Amino acid sequence: xxxxxxxxxxxxxxxxxxxxxxxxxxxxxxxxxxxxxxxxxxxxxxxxxxxxxxxxxxxxxxxxxxxxxxxxxxxxxxxxxxxxxxxxxxxxxxxxxxxxxxxxxxxxxxxxxxxxxxxxxxxxxxxxxxxxxxxxxxxxxxxxxxxxxxxxxxxxxxxxxxxxxxxxxxxxxxxxxxxxxxxxxxxxxxxxxxxxx
Amino acid sequence: xxxxxxxxxxxxxxxxxxxxxxxxxxxxxxxxxxxxxxxxxxxxxxxxxxxxxxxxxxxxxxxxxxxxxxxxxxxxxxxxxxxxxxxxxxxxxxxxxxxxxxxxxxxxxxxxxxxxxxxxxxxxxxxxxxxxxxxxxxxxxxxxxxxxxxxxxxxxxxxxxxxxxxxxxxxxxxxxxxxxxxxxxxxxxxxxxxxxxxxxxxxxxxxxxxxxxxxxxxxxxxxxxxxxxxxxxxxxxxxxxxxxxxxxxxxxxxxxxxxxxxxxxxxxxxxxxxxxxxxxxxxxxxxxxxxxxxxxxxxxxxxxxxx
Ligand SMILES: Nc1ncnc2c1ncn2[C@@H]1O[C@H](COP(=O)(O)OP(=O)(O)OP(=O)(O)O)[C@@H](O)[C@H]1O
Ligand SMILES: Nc1ncnc2c1ncn2[C@@H]1O[C@H](COP(=O)(O)OP(=O)(O)OP(=O)(O)O)[C@@H](O)[C@H]1O
Ligand code: SF4
Ligand SMILES: [Mg+2]
Ligand SMILES: [Mg+2]
Numbered sequence: 001x002x003x004x005x006x007x008x009x010x011x012x013x014x015x016x017x018x019x020x021x022x023x024x025x026x027x028x029x030x031x032x033x034x035x036x037x038x039x040x041x042x043x044x045x046x047x048x049x050x051x052x053x054x055x056x057x058x059x060x061x062x063x064x065x066x067x068x069x070x071x072x073x074x075x076x077x078x079x080x081x082x083x084x085x086x087x088x089x090x091x092x093x094x095x096x097x098x099x100x101x102x103x104x105x106x107x108x109x110x111x112x113x114x115x116x117x118x119x120x121x122x123x124x125x126x127x128x129x130x131x132x133x134x135x136x137x138x139x140x141x142x143x144x145x146x147x148x149x150x151x152x153x154x155x156x157x158x159x160x161x162x163x164x165x166x167x168x169x170x171x172x173x174x175x176x177x178x179x180x181x182x183x184x185x186x187x188x189x190x191x192x193x194x195x196x197x
Numbered sequence: 198x199x200x201x202x203x204x205x206x207x208x209x210x211x212x213x214x215x216x217x218x219x220x221x222x223x224x225x226x227x228x229x230x231x232x233x234x235x236x237x238x239x240x241x242x243x244x245x246x247x248x249x250x251x252x253x254x255x256x257x258x259x260x261x262x263x264x265x266x267x268x269x270x271x272x273x274x275x276x277x278x279x280x281x282x283x284x285x286x287x288x289x290x291x292x293x294x295x296x297x298x299x300x301x302x303x304x305x306x307x308x309x310x311x312x313x314x315x316x317x318x319x320x321x322x323x324x325x326x327x328x329x330x331x332x333x334x335x336x337x338x339x340x341x342x343x344x345x346x347x348x349x350x351x352x353x354x355x356x357x358x359x360x361x362x363x364x365x366x367x368x369x370x371x372x373x374x375x376x377x378x379x380x381x382x383x384x385x386x387x388x389x390x391x392x393x394x395x396x397x398x399x400x401x402x403x404x405x406x407x408x409x410x411x412x413x414x415x416x417x418x419x420x421x422x423x424x425x426x427x428x429x430x431x432x433x434x435x436x437x438x439x440x441x442x443x444x445x446x447x448x449x450x451x452x453x454x455x456x457x458x459x460x461x462x463x464x465x466x467x468x469x470x471x472x473x474x475x476x477x478x479x480x481x482x483x484x485x486x487x488x489x490x491x492x493x494x495x496x497x498x499x500x501x502x503x504x
Contacts, residue, residue: 012342038346038374080345080372083295111459122260123210126294126368127244127400149345152371153294155244155400156447160455182346182374185403185449 001063002027003049003075003144003176009057010044018044020057024195026144028174031167033187033194035180040197042180043080046146049178050077062143072100076137077146082129082153086121092132093117099136109165110135111158127154134162138169144176152183163190198273200394201232201255201289201363205267208250208259208418212464222463224250225418228267229490232363232396237389239405239426240398241444242415243460248398249294251415252367256291257281271363287314290361294368294398296348299340305351306336314360325354329380345372353381357388364388367398382408402429402448414441417460417471424496437498439476470500478502 002025009020018041026032036042047053049060051073060067062074076099079085086095096102096117110131121129130153137145145166151159167190170177179190187194208225225247232238240248253259255269257278269276271284285291290312300308309325310318326336329350340348353369366385370378386408389395399405405412406426414422421438428435433445443456458475461467467474469484476483482501490499 036374038350038372038377039344043344081296081348083297113459113462115462115464125245125249149372153244153368153400155242155246156402156444156449157455158244158459159400160447160449160453163453164455182372182378183449189449189453 001143004061004064005045005049005058006061007058008045008048008055008060010041010048010053010055012044019197022058022197026176026178028143028176029170031170031177031179031191033179033181033191034197035182035184035187035194036197042197043148045197046077046148046178046180049144050075050146052077072139072141074141074143075146076139076142076144078130078133078137078148078150080149080152082126082133083121085133086129088121090120091117092119092121092124095121096132096136100139100141102135106138106165106169107135109168110162127158130154131158131162134166138166142173142175144178145170146178146180148180149182150179151186152181159186199231199270200234200272201396202270202273203228203230203251203255203267204270205229206251206254206269207266208247208254209264209266210260210262211264212262220464223418223466224263224463225254226466227487227490228415228419230413230420230423232394234362234394235389235392236411237386237395237397237409239402239409239412240396240415241400241402241405241412242421243417243440243444244400245460245463246415247418248415249367252291252294252365252396252398255281255365256285256289258285258291286312286359286361288361289363289365290356290359292352292356292364292366292369296340296345296352299348299351301340304337304339305343309336309351309354309358312355313358321358322354325357328384329354329377346374346377349373350377350381353384357384361393363394363396365396365398368400369397370399370401370404378404402445403450414438414444416440417466418463419471419499420490420497421472421499422497423490428496435494437493437496437503438472438500439478439503440472443475472500 004025008022011017206228210222309322313321409426422441433442446452473479473483488501
């Protein structure tokens with residue numbers, strides 16, 4: 001099932017159009033990079049693809065059909081700043097369950113320790129928290145993963161571990177990935193192609 | 198005399214698990230590091246190795262359930278809670294890792310202005326925004342209206358206008374585009390050259406190498422190596438500690454090959470070398486006692502077999 005963005009246009013309130021006429025498609029299993037200067041709307045576009053925001057023009061379709069408005073969203077996003085993406089009053093175990101039943105093999109591959117499930121977000125380091133956000137986004141129903149600066153908060157070893165785990169899963173499930181990053185060397189490693197916004 | 202001297206710092210969190218059982222989470226143990234005037238020291242290492250907690254300990258903003266041991270000296274004088282409070286934001290400034298430190302209800306221009314110590318607040322704020330290519334409309338925005346990179350640049354601006362002598366920059370660059378990254382690095386190096394001391398905590402080793410004099414490598418809450426920046430080159434053959442070599446080899450531009458396993462848990466640290474469970478060079482002696490930080494080839498290392 002391919003993911004299509006057709007003629008997407010968006011702006012915040014009355015401010016000028018951030019972008020108009022954005023067209024692109026992604027195939028299942030494909031790893032695509034998205035780059036562009038700060039403030040050009042990469043995160044905004046990601047939010048539209050993942051259904052957090054409605055495009056003002058154009059539409060996003062999966063396998064030719066509009067994305068579901070209720071139930072599990074097949075396009076899942078991992079945000080740039082994990083501390084803003086989790087409920088500060090929930091223990092991590094509860095946050096994790098938002099993505100469905102977490103699979104133990106995946107948790108281990110992501111280096112998540114069981115004991116962390118009992119902690120609140122502010123009791124974890126930035127990188128530890130981000131691993132939960134990755135795990136949460138990788139529920140069995142995920143067809144496309146939108147990784148917005150997903151591993152910039154992690155050390156190189158953990159970054160490589162997580163990408164190897166995610167790529168492994170993507171291949172197994174034929175899941176597509178959109179990688180947003182300012183790190184050209186990382187993009188080189190991961191992406192089949194890179195588009196610029 | 199170093200401007201900042203951290204000696205044998207330990208940070209422990211007391212946690213009450215189920216029932217009355219009490220557990221200690223040792224997030225930092227026997228950590229020593231010094232920062233000289235005019236120097237840029239980069240701190241790199243494992244996620245969860247205590248880098249932010251070190252920053253918070255220096256700034257005196259650890260959570261209430263944290264217990265510390267060891268000492269932190271500023272210009273030779275031991276920092277007490279009271280002294281730290283008077284230095285914070287004036288002499289020592291933090292660029293926090295979390296964008297959550299921005300006040301959600303205050304326009305970002307005003308937030309930066311309240312941090313200005315020398316000169317006219319509005320003027321200084323506009324100058325620094327211009328430098329970081331933040332358009333003039335940005336000063337009127339609230340934090341939720343900023344892109345990721347814009348929020349980082351606002352956090353950086355706040356520390357830059359403070360006129361502080363010591364800048365602790367905790368991950369100031371993730372998500373910055375190449376141009377903004379360049380400006381931030383230049384700015385930090387300039388501060389060093391003007392006689393400030395800069396601690397740059399980062400996962401971006403490439404960037405660190407562009408401006409740092411020394412690099413401290415952290416693992417599981419302690420310093421495993423302190424090396425001149427130039428030792429990070431080639432296959433890492435000049436590096437001293439096996440963890441530093443593994444970290445270098447995992448960079449996308451190097452091998453992108455991670456070593457397996459993860460850091461030991463801070464509630465169950467092993468008695469010996471903290472890296473032993475993942476170290477190919479580990480021998481029986483390594484499991485006995487934690488190696489001391491020792492001098493080696495113009496740097497320091499916490500490994501008994503390093504040469
Ligand atoms: N909730 C919002 N309300 C108003 N404006 C917003 C909002 N979110 C973002 N913006 C504006 O939209 C523009 C694009 O933001 P976006 O976060 O999509 O950029 P980006 O390309 O992801 O940048 P970066 O590389 O810095 O993360 C920015 O100018 C930002 O100020
Ligand atoms: N309030 C707390 N209670 C218990 N443990 C904590 C608390 N705050 C931090 N920790 C733990 O202390 C360790 C060090 O955290 P710290 O935030 O300093 O890591 P870091 O090196 O900055 O990591 P990152 O690179 O991911 O930001 C982590 O394992 C974290 O889980
Ligand atoms: S002390 Fe032993 S286990 Fe620790 S890093 Fe050195 S060789 Fe490896
Ligand atoms: Mg963004
Ligand atoms: Mg940190």
